[in-house]
Amino acid sequence: xxxxxxxxxxxxxxxxxxxxxxxxxxxxxxxxxxxxxxxxxxxxxxxxxxxxxxxxxxxxxxxxxxxxxxxxxxxxxxxxxxxxxxxxxxxxxxxxxxxxxxxxxxxxxxxxxxxxxxxxxxxxxxxxxxxxxxxxxxxxxxxxxxxxxxxxxxxxxxxxxxxxxxxxxxxxxxxxxxxxxxxxxxxxxxxxxxxxxxxxxxxxxxxxxxxxxxxxxxxxxxxxxxxxxxxxxxxxxxxxxxxxxxxxxxxxxxxxxxxxxxxxxxxxxxxxxxxxxxxxxxxxxxxxxxxxxxxxxxxxx
Amino acid sequence: xxxxxxxxxxxxxxxxxxxxxxxxxxxxxxxxxxxxxxxxxxxxxxxxxxxxxxxxxxxxxxxxxxxxxxxxxxxxxxxxxxxxxxxxxxxxxxxxxxxxxxxxxxxxxxxxxxxxxxxxxxxxxxxxxxxxxxxxxxxxxxxxxxxxxxxxxxxxxxxxxxxxxxxxxxxxxxxxxxxxxxxxxxxxxxxxxxxxxxxxxxxxxxxxxxxxxxxxxxxxxxxxxxxxxxxxxxxxxxxxxxxxxxxxxxxxxxxxxxxxxxxxxxxxxxxx
Numbered sequence: 027x028x029x030x031x032x033x034x035x036x037x038x039x040x041x042x043x044x045x046x047x048x049x050x051x052x053x054x055x056x057x058x059x060x061x062x063x064x065x066x067x068x069x070x071x072x073x074x075x076x077x078x079x080x081x082x083x084x085x086x087x088x089x090x091x092x093x094x095x096x097x098x099x100x101x102x103x104x105x106x107x108x109x110x111x112x113x114x115x116x117x118x119x120x121x122x123x124x125x126x127x128x129x130x131x132x133x134x135x136x137x138x139x140x141x142x143x144x145x146x147x148x149x150x151x152x153x154x155x156x157x158x159x160x161x162x163x164x165x166x167x168x169x170x171x172x173x174x175x176x177x178x179x180x181x182x183x184x185x186x187x188x189x190x191x192x193x194x195x196x197x198x199x200x201x202x203x204x205x206x207x208x209x210x211x212x213x214x215x216x217x218x219x220x221x222x223x224x225x226x227x228x229x230x231x232x233x234x235x236x237x238x239x240x241x242x243x244x245x246x247x248x249x250x251x252x253x254x255x256x257x258x259x260x261x262x263x264x265x266x267x268x269x270x271x272x273x274x275x276x277x278x279x280x281x282x283x284x285x286x287x288x289x290x291x292x293x294x295x296x297x298x299x300x301x302x303x304x305x306x307x308x309x310x311x312x313x314x315x316x317x318x319x320x321x322x323x324x325x326x327x
Numbered sequence: 328x329x330x331x332x333x334x335x336x337x338x339x340x341x342x343x344x345x346x347x348x349x350x351x352x353x354x355x356x357x358x359x360x361x362x363x364x365x366x367x368x369x370x371x372x373x374x375x376x377x378x379x380x381x382x383x384x385x386x387x388x389x390x391x392x393x394x395x396x397x398x399x400x401x402x403x404x405x406x407x408x409x410x411x412x413x414x415x416x417x418x419x420x421x422x423x424x425x426x427x428x429x430x431x432x433x434x435x436x437x438x439x440x441x442x443x444x445x446x447x448x449x450x451x452x453x454x455x456x457x458x459x460x461x462x463x464x465x466x467x468x469x470x471x472x473x474x475x476x477x478x479x480x481x482x483x484x485x486x487x488x489x490x491x492x493x494x495x496x497x498x499x500x501x502x503x504x505x506x507x508x509x510x511x512x513x514x515x516x517x518x519x520x521x522x523x524x525x526x527x528x529x530x531x532x533x534x535x536x537x538x539x540x541x542x543x544x545x546x547x548x549x550x551x552x553x554x555x556x557x558x559x560x561x562x563x564x565x566x567x568x569x570x571x572x573x574x575x576x577x578x579x580x581x582x583x584x585x586x587x588x589x590x591x592x593x594x595x596x597x598x599x
Contacts, residue, residue, distance in 0.1 A: 048425060055422035056433055058415045062478060063433075066471035067440050070451025077454055130347055133340040147344070149586070154351045156532040157578040160555050161571040165354035168361055168568075173371040175357065206350065238336060259442060267444030270539065274559055284446045291543065296454060303447045314442050323438060327487035 071307070078300035087297055095301035105286070105302075109309075112282045115197075115272070116265040119204045123261050124254060126205070127212025131253070132246070135220035136228075148217065155210040163203050163274050170194040170202075195277030203275045204265055211260035219253030219326065220246070255321035259314055266310050355575065362568035370565060381569035394554065394570060400465050401551035405535040407470060412477045412530030413523055420485025434486075441479040445539035448475055453543030468544035473534040480533065481526040488522045517596070521589045528585040532578060 046054075081090040099105050130151065138144045154162065169175045170193040177189040192198055223246065231241045269284035283306050290299040357372075365376025385394055419437075423430060452472050456463045463469070496518070500510040538552035545553055551574065558567050 049427060052422045052425045052427040052430075055418040056427065056430075059419040059422075059437070059478065059482065060429075060433060062411075062415065062471065062474050063436050063440055066452060066475050067436065067443065067448065070448060070455050071443070073455045073458065074447065074451045126347060129340060129343055133344050137337050137340055150348060151351065153579070153582055154355065156528070156536075156582055157355075157575050158536040158552060158555065158571070160536075160538065160552060160559065161358070161575055162355065164559055164567065164571065165358040168357045168371045169354050171371050175372055178372065206354070209347075238334070263442040263444065267446060267539070269446060270556065284444060287446055287450070288542070291450060291453075296450070299450055300454070303444075303450055306444060307447055310442060310444060311439075324434065324486075327483060327490055 074300045074303050074307075077297050078304050080297045080300075082295060082297045084294070086294075095297045096305075099298065099301050099305065108281045108283055108286050111280065112266060112284075115200060115204065115268075115282065116262050118201050119208065119265045120258060120261050122201070122205050123209045123212040124257070126209050127216050127257055128250065128254070130209075130213050131217035131220050131250075134217055135223075136246075151210060151213055155207075159207055160270065160274075162207060163271055166199065166203055166206070166275070167194065170199055195275070195279060197276065197280055199275040200272055200280055203271050204268065207271065208261050208264050211264065212254075212257035215256035215260070215326075216250055216253035219250050223249050252321040252326045255317050256323065256326060259317050262313055262317075263310055266306065266313075358568040358571050359575070361565055362572040364565040364568070368565060370563065370567075381565045382573070384564075384566045385569050385573065393549070394551070397549050397551045397554040398574075400548060401535055404465055404470060404473065404550060405531045407466070408473045408477055408534035409527045409530040411474060412481045413527045415474075415478060416481030416485045416526050417519075417523060419482050420489050423482075423486055424489050434482075437479045437482045440475045441483075443475075445476065445537075446542065448472055449540050449543040456544070462546060463544050464546040465541070465544075465548060465550055468546065469541045469550065472540040472544045473537055476537060476540055477530040477533045480529050484522060484526050484529070485519075488519055492519070521592055524585060524589050524592075528582065531581065535578070535581075 077087060078095050079091050079093065080095075081088045081092050134144055134147055138147060167174070171177070172189045172191070172194070174194065176193060177186075180186045180190065227245055227249075228241055231245050236244065267284050269282055269288045272280055272282040272285050273288075283302065287299045287302045287306070290296075290302065360374070361368075361370070361372070362381055363377050363379070364374055364381060365378050366380045368375030419433075423434070449472060452468050453463060456468050461467070492515075496514050497510050500514045501507075505513070536552055538550070538556055541550050541553055549557070555567075555570060555574070558570070
């Protein structure tokens with residue numbers, strides 16, 4: 027690289043016709059992304075904040091400045107219970123996906139010896155995540171249902187006499203389906219950071235007499251933290267935003283903030299839904315900001 | 328780096344990994360099998376005979392839903408989102424290689440696009456269209472909603488690709504007298520082509536399966552995921568599984584085709 031540069035320096039600069047300044051090129055290249063995110067992310071968010079202060083009746087909304095959308099939402103015991111329920115899902119799914127994600131990524135990164143095999147096994151994990159979420163969700167119904175595979179297996183084996191009811195349409199089913207849907211978002215970032223760990227660090231630790239448990243806790247786990255943080259951002263935001271899994275898998279018996287919003291939207295109570303959206307958005311952004319204090323995303327890419 | 332003999336840790340983790348793969352694919356194979364349910368069979372095992380009745384049902388009935396139309400719309404939308412995602416992510420990736428005013432803001436805006444709950448984006452775009460008096464439709468409002476989900480992935484991937492891209496190739500090309508367009512076209516583009524195809528795959532599949540963002544933005548005509556979502560509440564026959572099988576097989580074909588393309592390109596490159 028250096029030699030190339032040295033040759034270039036001595037020569038006269040070739041004449042270029044109509045050359046745009048580099049700065050301007052960057053701006054032109056960044057324009058489409060800016061416009062799209064401006065129109066379909068920033069503008070809608072501003073609109074939601076505005077509408078959350080509007081008045082409404084059964085038919086339409088009226089521009090106004092009222093705060094009862096917030097006081098009604100935050101003053102209701104149901105809202106607080108729903109937020110708590112959503113946070114409970116987020117915590118459970120986060121803990122389980124982190125556990126599964128770390129061990130799967132660790133197995134792929136440190137126990138599979140050839141790069142080709144690593145790629146193949148990683149793709150095996152990835153492919154289901156590129157298929158429809160709803161289909162993957164409903165695919166649990168014949169497994170968990172009253173007459174599903176697990177229940178008939180249990181009854182056949184004589185372990186239970188009645189079908190187990192809490193397998194489907196319960197919080198258990200919601201968490202199971204969410205883990206099923208979102209684990210890859212934990213596996214990929216952790217796998218990415220583990221692959222970048224210099225293998226000689228592990229060897230050095232072994233040469234210094236560390237056991238495999240010590241290597242894991244003192245070398246690998248600390249270096250895997252950025253990947254875990256990014257995975258956490260994905261999983262937590264996905265669970266906080268989820269309404270379909272909660273609706274389908276709990277059979278309407280459990281609630282989440284997004285599901286509450288969706289119900290308000292179907293009743294055309296947009297300002298109420300908007301107020302909820304603002305509260306949820308602030309909560310999610312605070313969580314993400316907290317996680318971003320641990321990790322610099324730009325460095326991890 | 329490890330001794331040649333596999334440790335006990337390896338076998339435990341291998342079993343764990345195997346169970347994880349079973350967990351991922353087990354339920355999917357259940358609906359795959361149940362979609363061949365006999366004419367009198369229900370939504371659960373056992374199979375009550377084997378038939379193609381539910382696949383046929385998919386083609387004939389218009390009462391349950393418009394699968395053909397919604398599939399065509401989802402396909403078109405997926406292709407539109409894919410093309411725009413590839414082009415815009417590539418341009419943004421190129422822009423981020425140099426420092427410019429607002430680069431950090433734009434980067435974090437992309438990250439924000441990823442973390443803002445999808446139903447909020449759906450609601451926001453729906454209200455914007457309503458207030459501006461524009462009829463929402465799958466090719467306008469839903470198109471934009473999908474882009475807020477696919478673009479961050481594309482931009483982050485391109486960001487990572489260019490982080491690892493050595494500028495010496497471009498310097499060499501320039502020293503040999505290539506114009507900046509030639510440098511891009513004949514040096515940079517072939518090198519990043521596999522990643523661009525990956526971004527395209529992400530763009531298509533994320534859009535093709537997306538429905539939280541489509542909920543408020545699809546307008547009059549449903550996309551396929553919305554159609555399926557509607558079916559989960561009111562359809563009680565295995566036709567649901569047949570539809571699931573068809574879309575899943577379609578997704579698998581798209582993924583396999585794309586991977587084949589990437590492998591072929593890599594092979595071609597290492598030969599030439």
